[in-house]
Amino acid sequence: MILPSGFGLPPLPYLVALVGGAFLIAALLVALEPPVDQRTVVALAPWMALGGALHALNQPPIELYDAALVPLFGTPSVYLTTFNLMGAVWLLLSFFGVRTGNSGNISRNLGLVGTGVLTVILLLSAVTALRSGLVDPVWPALSVLLSLFVAAIAVLAVALWRTPLIIRARYAAPTVVFAHVFDGISTAIGTDVLGVGERSPVPRAIMEFAAGLPTASAIGSGWLFVLVKLLVAVAVVVLMDDYLNDEPVEASLVLSLVTAVGLGPATNNVVLFLFAG
Template structure:
């Protein structure tokens, strides 16, 4: 029964790989706890390329483009620990080397790793139809997320304190909603998460251009993301370090799957 509640494709790597990931993650977490680098909104925003990196690496896993030795590190959910350990190590290194430029260094390091991973994925082959729909999904998301953010901050002005991290959370979940709707409606992809699949399989909904019947899924994603950002506003105000970190995790839960969708559609549709 529990297996039915987990996303399809959830697997654990072989024991040696699992031990490496757990030891690395534990070691980095311990080092972060000891050093306690300063957490700001800009530094959490700098993790955005790392959120996309995990998704891009998992696409390589899905299309079988990784060497056998590395592939288990990019399975789901192991890839989250793998990239989390790398990002944490990069944060520690940046904080030790240039404490005044942590955000820029962290974002740059993530981008430097992300570009070749995306290049390898694209090198496996491009689906022109998938790439067009991915571009359309991204273009459509920008005004939708912008309108949602403006509406949220006007309806609940206190949410403005979450700044760029709050906006990233709304954008990430909007992009996940749009790309998922496009993928299931226009490209025939299935949804792996059970709860999301229930929303996408509701019958009798009117169809709209581009999103098809997936517009309900998008609305739910926007409503939930906006509500979470609003609830976190007080947390960010009272304890910015923990508030920004947790809100960054919320953003990653949207931006990560969205980036995965866009890249996967572009190479495998």
């Protein structure tokens, strides 16, 4: 089994609407050609986190949505839902930017709108947790702060090793590394501290292997997954250096997808942690 538990397509009408919307928005974005560079990777990051947060609100013990909305926020439909929302905003900002002659601000504005929407969703999650009496802000906050610290150390180490690379990838590299460190640390906290079962088979296999090591009784089993995620993120940044220099648009889109693989699940984890009290 290579897919996470709970993976399932939504009912056909939802699937047609989501896939059709995604194709239409993607086609319009390709036709419009908004500016895409490393700053786009940063601008898309809050939208990736938004997808994780929206999915978390669809899971026990939260289950915030009305029955008619539930199929939009399962796995994998939440990815299409978030893409359609983000793509629609991106299109509107692109039209407005081109019309006003401020196309250079499109990525910045996309990031600001995404950050605003994400902030609202996180506040809604916190209020819901408070009303349920389950709120626990310690582990979400610790996950973020510890991830920022480890990611900063990792980026600094790479900068000392290959300074020109980090200068060239000064926006994308920290974003990619933080996203995957955040996923690794939040998953490790969920497994070792909160006793949350891991739904994805690959992380679960890594941590099951670590649980069989002599170190498990002292430092748990999540550390190995953190290390793997960190090494993979750094390897991607290093290997993408030439690609980012030669094909900045394509490379930035690829790095955005790589970031999403880490940041979405990580945000899903920390929103669920709010309800671990």
